[in-house]
Amino acid sequence: MSHRSSFQSSDMFPREIDIEICLKTLKIYQKMEGDVNCVVWDASLVLAKYLETICQKKPDFLSGIKVLELGSGLGVVGLTAATLGAQVTLTDLPEALPLLRLNINENKSKIGSMGGYAIAESLVWGDSSSEILKEEFDMIVLADCVYYEEAIDPLIQTLQCLNNTITKKPIIYLTQELRDSDIQKRLWDTFYEKLSEFFYVEKIPEDEQHANYRSPDIVLLRINKK
Numbered sequence: 171m172s173h174r175s176s177f178q179s180s181d182m183f184p185r186e187i188d189i190e191i192c193l194k195t196l197k198i199y200q201k202m203e204g205d206v207n208c209v210v211w212d213a214s215l216v217l218a219k220y221l222e223t224i225c226q227k228k229p230d231f232l233s234g235i236k237v238l239e240l241g242s243g244l245g246v247v248g249l250t251a252a253t254l255g256a257q258v259t260l261t262d263l264p265e266a267l268p269l270l271r272l273n274i275n276e277n278k279s280k281i282g283s284m285g286g287y288a289i290a291e292s293l294v295w296g297d298s299s300s301e302i303l304k305e306e307f308d309m310i311v312l313a314d315c316v317y318y319e320e321a322i323d324p325l326i327q328t329l330q331c332l333n334n335t336i337t338k339k340p341i342i343y344l345t346q347e348l349r350d351s352d353i354q355k356r357l358w359d360t361f362y363e364k365l366s367e368f369f370y371v372e373k374i375p376e377d378e379q380h381a382n383y384r385s386p387d388i389v390l391l392r393i394n395k396k
């Protein structure tokens with residue numbers, strides 16, 4: 171059974187995302203209605219385009235490396251990394267996986283033609299029994315994953331587990347849209363403070379990001395374990 175047959179095509183619409191340096195266009199299906207994992211968030215475009223910007227200067231930056239994406243949603247960041255040559259495991263809550271897998275399937279041939287690879291697995295933040303935490307990754311990416319209070323500690327715990335159980339310490343790239351409400355500001359400050367206890371956190375200036383995909387409202391961080 172094809173992945174698409176379990177979805178009504180009238181519920182979905184595609185968004186095309188150009189990866190300029192390799193002249194490929196990703197087709198990402200979004201849903202008309204649904205949870206936060208059914209739409210492409212701007213923070214994912216900023217991170218995907220940042221990876222592309224680095225590859226413009228260092229063409230082998232992602233070639234063959236193992237990348238883990240947390241809270242992938244529709245998979246823009248992970249699928250971009252895979253199209254740029256990485257071996258990517260995209261993860262999210264179990265209920266997000268059917269649409270994520272549909273998007274992987276839709277872009278499979280483009281990814282394969284660039285030597286990359288993408289699979290989707292469930293990884294719920296804070297679940298320390300996940301087999302994924304035993305794997306070694308060179309890089310972890312996550313976009314717009316800090317938006318509700320209950321997830322802050324589990325998300326930091328997962329980032330720590332991914333650094334503690336393995337010998338190699340992966341570099342982490344994170345983008346987050348900074349929203350205006352007091353609750354969201356407080357959430358971000360709390361997350362940033364807790365993250366900084368365990369990790370070195372460096373803000374990547376806007377002038378190092380993609381010229382057309384950057385915003386003062388979206389922070390991009392490079393993070394390393396202390």
Ligand SMILES: C[S@@+](CC[C@H](N)C(=O)[O-])C[C@H]1O[C@@H](n2cnc3c(N)ncnc32)[C@H](O)[C@@H]1O
Binds near residue numbers: 206214242262317321
């Ligand atoms: C705002 S969306 C961002 C999606 C995608 N990264 C993007 O930027 O387009 C947040 C994502 O985190 C996932 N998520 C939320 N809580 C989670 C949890 N406890 N464990 C794993 N994923 C979670 C959601 O399902 C959703 O896909």
